[in-house]
Amino acid sequence: MTTKKHGLNTICTHTGEVKDTQFGGAISPIYMTTSYPYMDVDSKRYPRYFNTPNQQAVAQKVAALENAEAGLLFGSGMAVISTTLFAFLKHGDHVVLQNEIYGGTFNLIVEEFDKMGIEYSFTEGIEPIHFEEKIKANTKLLYLETPSNPLLSITDIKAISEVAKRSNILSIIDNTFASPINQTPLDLGIDICIHSATKYLGGHSDISAGAVASSQHNIDIIWNKAKNLGGHLSDFIAYLLERSIKTLGIRVERHNLNAQTIAEWLENNNAVEKVYYPGLQSHPTHHIAKKQMHGFGGMLSFELKSEFNASEFQKNLKLIKPSMSLAGVESTILMPSLTSHGLLTPEQRKEMGVSDNLLRFSVGIEDVKDIIADIENALKI
Numbered sequence: 001m002t003t004k005k006h007g008l009n010t011i012c013t014h015t016g017e018v019k020d021t022q023f024g025g026a027i028s029p030i031y032m033t034t035s036y037p038y039m040d041v042d043s044k045r046y047p048r049y050f051n052t053p054n055q056q057a058v059a060q061k062v063a064a065l066e067n068a069e070a071g072l073l074f075g076s077g078m079a080v081i082s083t084t085l086f087a088f089l090k091h092g093d094h095v096v097l098q099n100e101i102y103g104g105t106f107n108l109i110v111e112e113f114d115k116m117g118i119e120y121s122f123t124e125g126i127e128p129i130h131f132e133e134k135i136k137a138n139t140k141l142l143y144l145e146t147p148s149n150p151l152l153s154i155t156d157i158k159a160i161s162e163v164a165k166r167s168n169i170l171s172i173i174d175n176t177f178a179s180p181i182n183q184t185p186l187d188l189g190i191d192i193c194i195h196s197a198t199k200y201l202g203g204h205s206d207i208s209a210g211a212v213a214s215s216q217h218n219i220d221i222i223w224n225k226a227k228n229l230g231g232h233l234s235d236f237i238a239y240l241l242e243r244s245i246k247t248l249g250i251r252v253e254r255h256n257l258n259a260q261t262i263a264e265w266l267e268n269n270n271a272v273e274k275v276y277y278p279g280l281q282s283h284p285t286h287h288i289a290k291k292q293m294h295g296f297g298g299m300l301s302f303e304l305k306s307e308f309n310a311s312e313f314q315k316n317l318k319l320i321k322p323s324m325s326l327a328g329v330e331s332t333i334l335m336p337s338l339t340s341h342g343l344l345t346p347e348q349r350k351e352m353g354v355s356d357n358l359l360r361f362s363v364g365i366e367d368v369k370d371i372i373a374d375i376e377n378a379l380k381i
């Protein structure tokens with residue numbers, strides 16, 4: 001379908017756009033119609049068939065960005081993740097998942113899979129051997145996520161895709177944190193690439209959406225499940241997502257630059273115990289990040305020294321907003337110990353490397369000097 005003939009920013013701006021044949025307007029018109037002709041047409045259009053013009057426009061754009069044959073859009077990241085997993089897994093099958101994965105995905109697995117008779121194992125680490133050692137005769141797929149949340153660990157995408165290929169099973173990646181600007185996993189041998197488009201693809205903290213990109217064959221299989229489960233994106237939100245992705249390339253470039261600058265500044269700050277950012281030389285998996293990422297992303301985490309109180313620090317911030325979610329143009333910060341990891345005991349958190357003084361920082365596109373001044377000021381109070 002789409003090939004990566006153009007550069008990423010040109011794809012962001014143009015690929016997939018719906019031609020306005022009536023008035024010749026420059027951008028995709030919004031088609032809110034739920035009722036289309038069914039006689040003498042190539043494809044019967046209906047929102048829950050995931051094939052309305054505005055849905056297809058963005059699906060093509062995401063597919064082109066991921067260097068994939070095809071894509072599908074959903075109403076949330078979890079709608080894509082659940083639909084894709086259920087499309088390829090049935091009663092009696094087994095799946096191997098990376099130990100550090102998004103909390104919502106973890107909940108989906110542990111709360112729903114037993115009921116459906118689907119077996120699962122979490123890896124004990126992020127090395128290829130940790131995935132390989134969990135594969136059984138009934139394993140159907142491997143699931144990874146890199147950079148991970150909240151410690152930004154980097155899994156070797158190519159090595160894991162080779163583990164999957166050797167065992168003749170599918171590989172799925174959650175590429176949300178990197179965005180297709182920083183990382184294109186299908187080029188590294190992964191079969192299916194998933195995004196919570198609520199994050200960088202949307203990028204303005206105002207829409208909920210999800211996307212998947214893969215071969216036409218895999219997308220057909222996912223589509224077959226999707227039309228039964230529902231979970232499609234409204235055409236209006238698809239239009240907003242198309243609008244957002246037009247600036248994805250330049251937004252992510254700025255997120256990368258700001259995050260790198262702030263990570264280096266934090267690393268040299270006396271109040272900071274540790275900084276987790278794949279772009280730092282000191283990051284344990286920096287060498288893998290350098291190999292597989294085009295940029296290191298806008299997400300970082302840091303731990304304040306014990307004489308500081310992360311909760312007080314957050315309250316002192318004026319520009320950076322303590323908020324849930326991530327990847328908007330505005331800087332936001334949260335404490336995993338109070339949110340994603342809040343139900344664990346302090347000991348369990350410590351074991352995972354998620355200390356109570358850890359802050360996860362979604363670096364925005366503001367002027368970096370203002371972000372740094374805000375942190376500096378909040379530490380002084």
Ligand SMILES: *Cc1c(COP(=O)(O)O)cnc(C)c1O
Pocket residue numbers: 076077078079102104145149174176177196197198199208209210
């Ligand atoms: C937010 C997120 C999801 C889930 O996406 P929703 O749009 O909230 O359903 C999945 N994976 C990662 C890495 C995320 O950050």
